[in-house]
Amino acid sequence: MGSSTTTVVLGGGMPAVLEVLDFALSRRPTVAVLGWNLSVPGTVDQVAARNPDVALVCADLPHWDGIKACADIKRLGTPTRVIVIGSEEDQATLISAVKAGADGYVTVADSVDDLVDALHQVCRGESRIPSLMLGSLLRGLIELRREDDAALERFTSLGNREREVLEELVTGLDNHAIAAKLHLSPHTVRTHTQNILAKLGVHSRLEAARFVFEHDLLSRFGIGDR
Amino acid sequence: MREPMPEATRRPRRLAGTSLEQRGDHVIVRDADHNVMLALNESAAALWELCDGSTTIEEMVSAICEVSSIAASRARDDVERTLAEFERAGLLVAIDI
Numbered sequence: 001m002g003s004s005t006t007t008v009v010l011g012g013g014m015p016a017v018l019e020v021l022d023f024a025l026s027r028r029p030t031v032a033v034l035g036w037n038l039s040v041p042g043t044v045d046q047v048a049a050r051n052p053d054v055a056l057v058c059a060d061l062p063h064w065d066g067i068k069a070c071a072d073i074k075r076l077g078t079p080t081r082v083i084v085i086g087s088e089e090d091q092a093t094l095i096s097a098v099k100a101g102a103d104g105y106v107t108v109a110d111s112v113d114d115l116v117d118a119l120h121q122v123c124r125g126e127s128r129i130p131s132l133m134l135g136s137l138l139r140g141l142i143e144l145r146r147e148d149d150a151a152l153e154r155f156t157s158l159g160n161r162e163r164e165v166l167e168e169l170v171t172g173l174d175n176h177a178i179a180a181k182l183h184l185s186p187h188t189v190r191t192h193t194q195n196i197l198a199k200l201g202v203h204s205r206l207e208a209a210r211f212v213f214e215h216d217l218l219s220r221f222g223i224g225d226r
Numbered sequence: 227m228r229e230p231m232p233e234a235t236r237r238p239r240r241l242a243g244t245s246l247e248q249r250g251d252h253v254i255v256r257d258a259d260h261n262v263m264l265a266l267n268e269s270a271a272a273l274w275e276l277c278d279g280s281t282t283i284e285e286m287v288s289a290i291c292e293v294s295s296i297a298a299s300r301a302r303d304d305v306e307r308t309l310a311e312f313e314r315a316g317l318l319v320a321i322d323i
Binding site: 098103125126127129131134135136137138139141142145146 | 268269271272273274275276281285286288289290292293294295
């Protein structure tokens with residue numbers, strides 16, 4: 001392909017949508033569609049094998065998790081840029097796409113010309129966000145960051161033993177199993193667990209585990225990695 | 227004379243009574259008497275929405291870096307330049323918390 005041609009792999013759960021996109025984009029002289037796939041693993045494999053400039057993936061559809069597709073493609077570590085196609089009212093999907101590493105977001109209301117512009121724009125290393133969604137996107141990201149910071153503050157209030165218990169708790173162990181593993185009495189583990197729930201501001205072990213996952217404490221502090 | 231604004235921990239706030247109006251590719255800021263005060267491009271309009279008195283300049287910069295591939299230093303320069311423009315137009319108050 002010439003350097004002025006942007007190569008694209010399409011991903012999404014609906015063949016008709018992908019066929020229409022393929023047809024429309026393939027008529028443009030500056031775009032070459034290398035292929036498309038209906039499954040997330042298939043799309044990721046195709047991106048890994050064909051190394052396109054851009055992966056253009058639909059947002060969530062039945063049997064298709066577009067945010068996971070985006071995250072998995074970015075996790076490949078290749079230079080492929082990712083654009084997610086979603087609804088212009090769907091702020092939550094836009095935020096999820098950005099958090100998953102998307103380089104651009106186009107809406108189903110955009111024209112094919114807009115789409116082609118977006119493909120070239122992300123190829124130049126720029127990001128592409130619909131202008132009318134930008135303000136609320138920034139607001140949403142700031143609110144998420146504040147929630148993360150508040151969660152971090154609660155997490156860092158845990159003592160070392162409490163963190164160890166939490167680490168086992170998120171793997172699904174009950175108090176007896178945690179006690180045996182950490183050489184503590186079940187009563188002590190129960191006390192630690194109650195303290196953990198109170199400090200994290202949650203009401204159950206399940207909520208505590210969700211708290212750890214939602215605020216990404218796994219990777220930030222190695223919780224649950226052992 | 228108003229104190230110069232931008233510092234990372236400051237929380238710029240729009241003047242009360244201002245409003246936005248979409249006009250073509252730009253957004254117009256009107257004051258409480260409906261006078262046109264400033265025309266903003268899409269990035270500046272997004273920043274304007276964040277001038278709510280609770281968002282710090284550092285938070286603005288971090289969020290912009292998260293959605294774009296620009297370096298934090300450039301994002302900070304852009305934010306401060308835009309806020310200075312708002313300030314020059316007399317559209318901001320700044321509060322420290």
